[in-house]
Amino acid sequence: MKRNILYILSLSVIFASCTKMLEEENKTKYSADYIYSTEGGLKLAVNAVYTLSRNYASDTENATVFALERGTDLAVTNGGTGNYFGIYDPNNLKPSSSQAAHMWKTMYQIIGKANEIIAAGEKLPQTDALKATIAEARCFRAQSYFLLYRTFDRIWLNTEPTTWQNVDEPKTYRAATTAEVLNLLYSDLDYAIENLGWQSVEPGRFNQAVARHIKAKAALWIKDWDEALEQVDEIDKSGFYDLIDLDAVFNAGDLNHREALMVQQWSKNPGGNLSTGTPMGSYFAAYFIASYRQEIGGTAEYACSYENWGYTYGRCLPNPYLFSLYNQAKDKRYNSFYIHRYKNTTDKAIAYGSVTVQPGDYFPLYKNGTKNRLVYPGCTKYGDIWTRNPSEPRGYKDVILYRLAETYIIGAEAALMKGNQVLAKQYFNETWKRAGNDEFTGTLTIKDIIDEQARELSFEGDRWYFLKRLGILISQVSNYAGDPEISNSTTGRTNLPANPHFIRWPIPETEIINMGAENFPQNPGYN
Structure with a gap:
């Protein structure tokens, strides 16, 4: 995948609505009819969604992918675009935030394309290859809705594709319940688990392990400990993944190794970021x-x-x-x-x-x-x-999106919540001992899980959500964020407790206008 990313990036399938654009002459060899009516066309369409996802991560104007990392208990936030998320600045963290708008817009773009691929695929003869393509689209939809739900709390669920017949029809907007969100996630991920192999044919694609991993993470949000443990166990005993030497986890340009469940592929090849010209890399480094x-x-x-x-x-x-x-x-x-x-x-x-x-x-x-x-x-x-x-x-x-170390920490927490100390310590010791520590043999507590999550997964994109889910974001930021010797970095310690609604992002003001405040009110605390 990394070296074959000349995807149909100029096609209307990526950005345009399905109304007038689909009636215009297509300047490429791929017509909209081909994209949505053939197995090969849908494969091209899902390839393009991978590129859209990578484009979100390479964003320069908003730095949205980094915003929440700056607002955890582990970070010294240090100026630049999005710094106000790190210090919880009430003057800027509001519905007009470009980061909130960028995440909402891009995730719903991905969801919209996934809906179109899923609906079109269901009308075609069902082959294993087609089912795998649909499964990838359903993984994108689940991943995007999971990100939106954890960030905004209140989101609009839509599984209908946009077509020329319905594009101008009025929509019914309302906030989905937690049960509705998680039911959709479970359904999409179950389909992916059934129709994807344990490892991707090409690096960077969704596979069964990723679907199980995301489902385990989602299960934690509704305290479905049994489901989380089942998925962790299936990944653990699959035989396809292992923890590797610590110094080899991140120290290479190509990170497609046995610990990585899914790796976002980056390349200097044309087509890397919604362009057939010179691609843009990321600013992660x-x-x-x-x-x-x-x-x-x-x-x-x-x-x-x-x-x-x-x-x-x-x-x-x-x-x-x-x-x-x-x-x-x-x-x-x-x-x-x-x-x-x-x-x-x-x-x-x-x-x-x-x-x-x-x-x-x-x-x-x-x-x-x-x-x-x-x-x-x-x-x-x-x-x-x-x-x-x-x-x-x-x-x-490459950027590792999901890795086995996190799977084990999920398992440790779920087992602890079930009261199974033996299993909890088994999973906990996977990362703890790999790092060179003596085996943990005492009574495991949630504090041990919180600290090990920080030690192992710092700056990998989940700490803010992890603290929020446990209900300790405000206390952890209040006690530990920033460096006391760098006063500007500790502003969040007082700004967050003074603004408890900052544990969720504001719904973008343009979206409230579009959906109608009477149908979809703004999140509490924002105006």
Whole structure:
């Protein structure tokens, strides 16, 4: 998939409604009729949804994919686009937020295309290949609705495709119940489990393991511990996935290994991001490592080096609370997942406050007695020295979307909630011992799960939702967010308790207008 992404990106199937656009002459060799009436056409359509999903992750204007990482108990949020999500700024976190609009719009675009693929596929002769394509579309729909539900709480459920017959018909808008959302997720994922193999034919595609993993995560939201445990057990005993050496989990450009259930593929090939021209990579590599280069030479190419992980922005950094959770002498994740200091890689001495940093020496964290954000520790999970030049902002390294380590942590929590200490510790010890710690033999508690989730899965996109689901987002942010020595990074500690409605995002104001406030009121606390 990574090297074959010349998908039909210019087709109207990606963006256009199914009204007048479908009546116009198609300038490509693929007609709309071919796309929606043949097995091969639907495969092309689902390929294009993968590209749309990757385009969401590469967004430059809104940085939506990073917004919630900045507002957890583990982060020092550090300026730039979307920083107000990290400090819970009431002046900006409102219905006009571009991040809220971008997530809502893009997820419903994906859902709309999935609905069209599913409906069209159901009308064709049912082959195994077609069922797999429909299953992928249903995974996209489930994944998108799950993201929307966890972020906004109140969402509109729609499973009907948009056609030229119904495009102008009035819609009935109302907020779906939790039961309705989870029933749809379960149904879509059950279909995928039945019709997808354990591993994808091509890297980067949905497979049975991913469907089971998402279903296990969804089950936690309704305390369906048995369902979560069943899915974790099926993945664990499948024989297709294993935890690998810790230093190999993230340290490559190609991350399609046995721990990764699903990996988002990135490539410099044309067609990578809704364009047949030069594709845009992602900013993952630059986002989570401090902007050390500004102490060396700003944007100059010589200021960036592979040794310091290349060009960086330093928008979201690991805080002292996160580091306090590790046994720093024993837990290998403390060094494998983070960079703790940066080197003067030039051949000249650099004045640094009251001291001078010689070539080959490291910059002290404190500059003139104050912690310096520019050389603050960073997370290297997305660090990229394989697919980009040292001075290149964007990277093309794969991004792991789901991995077995999280599956085991889900299993540990579900088993704990069921009162099964033996099974809970079995799953807990998978990641705990892999990191170099002695086997955990005591009584496992939810605090142990909360801390291990942080140690293993920091900055992988789920911490905000994890804390919200447990009902501890406000208390954790109030107690631990930011760094007390960097005052601007701790604003969220007071802003979130003062604005408890920030545990959910505002529904975009344009969507409230479109749906009608009388049908779909704004989330409580926002106006």
